[in-house]
Every structure is written in C-alpha cells, then in structure tokens.
Amino acid sequence: MATLRDFLEACDALGTLRIIVTSSAAVLEARNKIQKLFYAELPKGKYANMHTEELEFHLNMDKIKQVKFETGEAKRGNFTTYAVRFIDDQEAIALSAFLQWGKPGEYQPGQVEAWQNLRDQYGESWEPEPVGEL
Amino acid sequence: MATLRDFLEACDALGTLRIIVTSSAAVLEARNKIQKLFYAELPKGKYANMHTEELEFHLNMDKIKQVKFETGEAKRGNFTTYAVRFIDDQEAIALSAFLQWGKPGEYQPGQVEAWQNLRDQYGESWEPEPVGEL
Numbered sequence: 001m002a003t004l005r006d007f008l009e010a011c012d013a014l015g016t017l018r019i020i021v022t023s024s025a026a027v028l029e030a031r032n033k034i035q036k037l038f039y040a041e042l043p044k045g046k047y048a049n050m051h052t053e054e055l056e057f058h059l060n061m062d063k064i065k066q067v068k069f070e071t072g073e074a075k076r077g078n079f080t081t082y083a084v085r086f087i088d089d090q091e092a093i094a095l096s097a098f099l100q101w102g103k104p105g106e107y108q109p110g111q112v113e114a115w116q117n118l119r120d121q122y123g124e125s126w127e128p129e130p131v132g133e134l
Numbered sequence: 135m136a137t138l139r140d141f142l143e144a145c146d147a148l149g150t151l152r153i154i155v156t157s158s159a160a161v162l163e164a165r166n167k168i169q170k171l172f173y174a175e176l177p178k179g180k181y182a183n184m185h186t187e188e189l190e191f192h193l194n195m196d197k198i199k200q201v202k203f204e205t206g207e208a209k210r211g212n213f214t215t216y217a218v219r220f221i222d223d224q225e226a227i228a229l230s231a232f233l234q235w236g237k238p239g240e241y242q243p244g245q246v247e248a249w250q251n252l253r254d255q256y257g258e259s260w261e262p263e264p265v266g267e268l
Contacts, residue, residue: 023226027190057160
C-alpha cells in the first residue's frame with residue numbers, strides 16, 4: 001500500500017490540473033500542476049506544500065482518509081471530466097483535482113491515460129497508509 | 135449599512151491580495167485582485183464570482199455573517215500583515231484576503247491606506263446586510 005506522499009509525487013504525471021479547495025462559503029480554483037512539493041511536520045500534522053509565484057498550496061496529509069477517482073459530466077459542454085477527490089475523516093471532500101482543459105473537452109495528449117493509469121495502479125477508491133517520518 | 139456585494143466591489147481599491155480558502159485539510163492561496171466580479175443566484179445562495187485565466191473564485195454571500203479587519207505579525211519577517219476575514223455563521227473563517235507584498239513588508243504605494251480607509255468606513259468588525267436581488 002502507498003502513502004499520500006507517494007501518491008502526490010505520482011500526480012506530477014497528470015499534468016495541468018484545476019486544484020479546488022472549498023470552505024463553508026468560498027471556493028478557490030487554481031490551474032497548476034502538482035509538482036515540486038516539499039514537506040513539513042507541524043503540530044497539526046504532516047504537510048505537503050507547494051509554492052509558485054502566484055500560488056501556495058498546503059495539504060495536511062494526516063487528515064486525508066480516502067482518495068477517489070471520479071469521472072463526471074461537465075456542467076457546460078458535452079464532455080467527460082476526470083477528477084481525484086481527497087476525502088477527510090468526516091467523508092467530506094477536502095481537496096479536488098480535475099484534469100484541466102484548454103477548450104472544453106480537450107486534454108493534453110496522454111493526460112487522460114495518465115489519470116487512468118494512476119486509477120488502475122491505486123484503485124478507484126483507496127485508503128492511504130499513514131505517512132512516515134518526513 | 136452595506137451589503138457584502140457593496141463591500142466586495144470596494145475591495146478593488148485594496149490592490150493585489152493573497153486570497154485564502156481553507157478546508158478541513160487543505161489550504162489554497164492565490165495572488166489576485168478582487169475585481170470584475172459577476173453575480174449569480176443559485177439554489178444554495180447568492181454568489182459573487184471571479185474568473186481569470188489561472189483562477190476561479192466563488193463566494194456564497196448569504197453565508198457570510200461578519201467581516202473583520204485584522205492586523206497581525208508576519209510569521210517570517212518583522213512586519214505587519216493586513217487582512218480582511220470573512221466569517222460564516224459558525225464563527226469560522228470562510229475566506230481571508232491579505233494585502234500582498236512583493237518582498238516581505240513591502241506594500242504597493244497607497245495599499246495600506248486603502249485598507250485603513252475601508253476599515254474606517256465599514257468598521258473593524260461589521261455584519262453585512264442581506265444581499266438583495268441580483
């Protein structure tokens with residue numbers, strides 16, 4: 001079995017993503033790859049972190065209990081969406097990452113295949129092993 | 135009294151912000167102005183929305199019960215931070231916007247003054263009026 005850290009490192013292969021974090025009232029969606037992560041152990045948990053000029057991303061890996069691969073139907077346009085959902089211990093979605101398109105329904109060459117490969121490797125729904133020492 | 139829509143429109147004056155949304159496990163922080171908002175009434179509530187090439191932002195204005203202006207001490211570096219906190223009905227922070235710096239402690243000319251002006255105009259802590267028809 002794999003840890004979330006292993007999986008996040010593997011997400012580099014997915015290419016450009018729409019990373020989505022939602023609070024009780026707000027939604028922020030940023031277009032970025034998941035790559036060049038660095039790690040830190042804080043009192044709250046073990047964090048994966050990413051910094052770019054325009055973006056900061058932090059994930060408390062200890063709080064993610066399940067990862068799901070989901071396909072869906074785009075709200076606008078007739079095409080399939082490909083998502084990874086990171087689920088917390090309340091069974092709520094703490095983080096989502098969708099394959100990002102240029103135009104609706106267009107993906108980068110090999111991007112959908114990379115998503116399918118990860119799904120086949122990890123399973124459509126799986127529970128990460130605890131992250132060891134960073 | 136003002137609505138949250140009035141206030142969000144006024145936030146354009148704050149210049150470049152670090153917009154922060156936090157879920158149970160993830161934090162996403164994006165550098166952007168709050169400007170060119172558009173509005174939509176959805177079953178869940180009245181939303182303010184912003185789209186750029188790299189970013190999408192959505193806020194359910196009906197869920198924000200309080201707005202607070204906060205100064206703080208930067209975690210790294212010896213300078214003051216200037217934030218606006220958007221608080222939900224559980225008294226949790228649903229959205230934060232910090233004045234963004236180039237280098238730590240540097241703000242754009244007039245940026246801190248714009249924040250202080252908004253604070254003086256709205257009050258350090260205030261409760262928005264319900265948003266009317268969009």
